[in-house]
Amino acid sequence: MSAGLSTGRERNYKIKMSVQTDISGRDRRTHPADQDESSLKRFKSSSLAPPAPPAPVLVSKDETSLKIRISRYGTAPGRAQHKTLPLEEFSHPRPPRPGSGSPRLSRRAGSLDPSPVKPELKMCEVKLNNLSSVKVENSEDDVKPHPTPILNIKMTGSEIVSECERVGPGTGEISTSVLDEGEPCPQPKRRHQLPKLSSEQLLPNTPCVHVKNKQEAFSPQLLEWCLQRPITVIRGLPQACDMDLSLYTTKSLVECHPNHPVEIRTQMEQSSDENWDPSLTKEVWYCTSSRSHTTIAKYAEYLTTSFKETKEKLGKDFSFNPKLELKSDENGTPIRRTIKFGTNCDLSDEKKWKPQIQELMKLPCWLRVVSAGNMLSHIGHQILGMNTIQLYMKVPRSRTPGHQENNNFAAVNINIGPGDSEWFGVPDSYWGAIQELCEKSDVDYLHGSWWPKMEDLKEAGIPCYRFMQRPGEVVWVNTGCVHWVQASGWCNNVAWNTGPLTYRQYTAAIERYEWNKSQRYQSIVAMVFLTWTMAQNIRVTDFELFHSMKRTMMRSLRQTVLMRQFAIEQGVPIRFHGHKPNEPVNYCMICEEEVFNIFFVKGNERKHVVHCLRCARQVSKDLTSWICLEEYTLEELKTVYDNFVLADRTVPTGDNPLSLSLVNNNSTC
Numbered sequence: 001m002s003a004g005l006s007t008g009r010e011r012n013y014k015i016k017m018s019v020q021t022d023i024s025g026r027d028r029r030t031h032p033a034d035q036d037e038s039s040l041k042r043f044k045s046s047s048l049a050p051p052a053p054p055a056p057v058l059v060s061k062d063e064t065s066l067k068i069r070i071s072r073y074g075t076a077p078g079r080a081q082h083k084t085l086p087l088e089e090f091s092h093p094r095p096p097r098p099g100s101g102s103p104r105l106s107r108r109a110g111s112l113d114p115s116p117v118k119p120e121l122k123m124c125e126v127k128l129n130n131l132s133s134v135k136v137e138n139s140e141d142d143v144k145p146h147p148t149p150i151l152n153i154k155m156t157g158s159e160i161v162s163e164c165e166r167v168g169p170g171t172g173e174i175s176t177s178v179l180d181e182g183e184p185c186p187q188p189k190r191r192h193q194l195p196k197l198s199s200e201q202l203l204p205n206t207p208c209v210h211v212k213n214k215q216e217a218f219s220p221q222l223l224e225w226c227l228q229r230p231i232t233v234i235r236g237l238p239q240a241c242d243m244d245l246s247l248y249t250t251k252s253l254v255e256c257h258p259n260h261p262v263e264i265r266t267q268m269e270q271s272s273d274e275n276w277d278p279s280l281t282k283e284v285w286y287c288t289s290s291r292s293h294t295t296i297a298k299y300a301e302y303l304t305t306s307f308k309e310t311k312e313k314l315g316k317d318f319s320f321n322p323k324l325e326l327k328s329d330e331n332g333t334p335i336r337r338t339i340k341f342g343t344n345c346d347l348s349d350e351k352k353w354k355p356q357i358q359e360l361m362k363l364p365c366w367l368r369v370v371s372a373g374n375m376l377s378h379i380g381h382q383i384l385g386m387n388t389i390q391l392y393m394k395v396p397r398s399r400t401p402g403h404q405e406n407n408n409f410a411a412v413n414i415n416i417g418p419g420d421s422e423w424f425g426v427p428d429s430y431w432g433a434i435q436e437l438c439e440k441s442d443v444d445y446l447h448g449s450w451w452p453k454m455e456d457l458k459e460a461g462i463p464c465y466r467f468m469q470r471p472g473e474v475v476w477v478n479t480g481c482v483h484w485v486q487a488s489g490w491c492n493n494v495a496w497n498t499g500p501l502t503y504r505q506y507t508a509a510i511e512r513y514e515w516n517k518s519q520r521y522q523s524i525v526a527m528v529f530l531t532w533t534m535a536q537n538i539r540v541t542d543f544e545l546f547h548s549m550k551r552t553m554m555r556s557l558r559q560t561v562l563m564r565q566f567a568i569e570q571g572v573p574i575r576f577h578g579h580k581p582n583e584p585v586n587y588c589m590i591c592e593e594e595v596f597n598i599f600f601v602k603g604n605e606r607k608h609v610v611h612c613l614r615c616a617r618q619v620s621k622d623l624t625s626w627i628c629l630e631e632y633t634l635e636e637l638k639t640v641y642d643n644f645v646l647a648d649r650t651v652p653t654g655d656n657p658l659s660l661s662l663v664n665n666n667s668t669c
């Protein structure tokens with residue numbers, strides 16, 4: 001399976017990383033591209049299943065069969081993003097509550113010069129949520145709960161199967177949680193559960209690293225630095241890696257594929273310190289925008305017009321980051337224009353965007369779109385914008401509302417220029433506090449689009465990094481960091497996600513996976529499927545990561561046995577469906593939860609609509625007229641489960657200073 005996979009070896013140069021913010025005198029060095037053997041163009045997906053017999057037509061919500069990086073504007077993720085929505089689509093603001101959210105009529109000057117990046121570095125403590133117990137899986141009937149199998153990860157696959165068969169599925173309410181038995185879904189931390197911060201700590205200096213040469217770029221210290229901080233600006237990286245960023249300029253993109261589609265968000269032009277409601281009478285958290293579509297060439301025309309107009313208007317005061325004139329009418333109501341943001345432009349097609357994709361291979365492997373040490377490279381299919389490149393084309397004031405990445409994965413973003421982008425970032429541990437504020441501000445944290453008000457954050461004691469990303473600068477968004485971005489000038493940005501093979505990243509993704517289920521929000525990264533494929537591809541030396549992955553697999557094996565058994569008890573036929581390599585993951589059409597291995601379709605329908613057991617039972621409790629489909633045999637799953645063992649740290653695996661888990665060379669299946 002893992003032919004061609006090699007150890008994710010990092011070069012262990014003994015250098016001291018220089019840390020500074022001065023970018024003057026940045027020179028272009030011409031080092032040859034450093035080929036890292038751990039980087040692969042494409043990983044094969046799971047070979048768990050043998051070739052499948054002719055399969056029925058499966059219908060899932062995502063007709064493109066591709067998961068899509070979340071659109072930041074309140075469209076549910078994973079849905080086709082090529083439909084035009086009605087104008088003035090409000091992004092899930094909560095219905096107003098009586099007496100709440102008194103309109104703020106004060107118009108503030110709206111600072112045009114956001115806080116500059118301070119030259120000093122500040123160590124930032126990254127805290128993981130200590131998740132409190134709240135939710136207990138509820139049972140529909142008021143009867144004595146059916147006993148649960150007593151399992152632990154030291155048991156063999158066969159022992160787990162026997163124990164599950166011994167206990168049986170009971171009434172069919174089978175937990176799909178991948179957490180420990182009875183462990184409640186992790187709840188977001190409220191602000192009062194976190195320590196008080198000084199006013200200095202509320203506006204911390206942004207971690208910033210200046211990479212001066214290739215050695216520094218490829219040093220393990222740079223990775224270590226980034227993994228230890230919520231967000232980092234990396235300066236000088238494209239130059240150090242001899243990258244040609246002109247491949248991503250509007251001019252080059254138009255020359256390559258003028259008719260390539262771009263999603264447009266029509267927004268109100270406003271300063272990054274304000275967020276007006278559409279009537280411009282009060283400042284709010286929810287963001288309003290409407291969606292439409294165009295092509296790269298047409299957006300480029302719009303960009304050119306916007307650029308020329310500003311140049312004419314500003315004359316000698318023109319800059320690539322033009323100041324916004326904060327005008328208001330005779331009643332004091334602000335006057336704001338509308339602008340168009342070219343967003344979520346998909347550069348995944350390897351034939352179409354070969355030079356653009358290849359150029360990014362010059363980056364250190366942990367920053368690449370595809371690499372052996374990136375969890376998202378093991379899923380075996382494309383998740384648009386996550387394990388493929390996404391392009392943003394911006395005019396001044398284009399806005400990406402607040403969010404965490406799908407399933408809390410990390411992100412890499414390069415500003416191509418010529419203008420700057422202004423970033424705001426809040427450490428992962430405060431996401432619950434932001435969610436609390438979203439709620440107070442009548443907008444849904446997960447489903448809605450929102451732009452936090454700095455004053456509200458300060459008042460709530462939420463720390464926020466604020467900085468400029470200049471052309472050629474890379475922003476590393478670490479696991480779970482909440483962020484929002486506004487262009488100060490005309491600029492393009494390219495971005496993608498990565499999943500460093502660490503316990504922290506894995507558990508953050510799993511916790512969000514469970515939280516998403518509790519919020520009926522689709523997890524774009526199918527964590528159960530990913531865990532099974534990673535178990536085949538990766539040698540895990542970190543005990544905590546191993547333990548968590550093994551637990552996910554154990555829980556998933558448990559579900560398979562109990563669901564199968566329930567189907568058998570109900571007289572439901574079980575058919576082997578298989579899962580072809582590189583085939584995307586199935587999601588329940590109703591609740592949008594990942595269905596790994598076992599799912600249900602109506603026997604009498606020509607097009608088979610994927611249902612999870614819970615949703616199938618909602619249609620008929622005893623599963624009358626349903627068919628159970630299975631993607632892997634129990635034998636296959638047991639083998640993968642048993643073969644996944646904690647790898648020996650003492651076995652030489654190349655330089656791995658951070659004890660990141662390494663990619664397996666062995667073929668296990």
Ligand SMILES: O=C(O)CCC(=O)C(=O)O
Pocket residue numbers: 392399400411412413421477483485486493495496
């Ligand atoms: O450049 C932008 O506006 C998008 C930023 C973002 O959210 C990301 O790259 O993760």
Ligand SMILES: [Fe+2]
Pocket residue numbers: 403404405411477483
């Ligand atoms: Fe993002």
Ligand SMILES: [Zn+2]
Pocket residue numbers: 588589590591592593611612613614615616
């Ligand atoms: Zn369902």
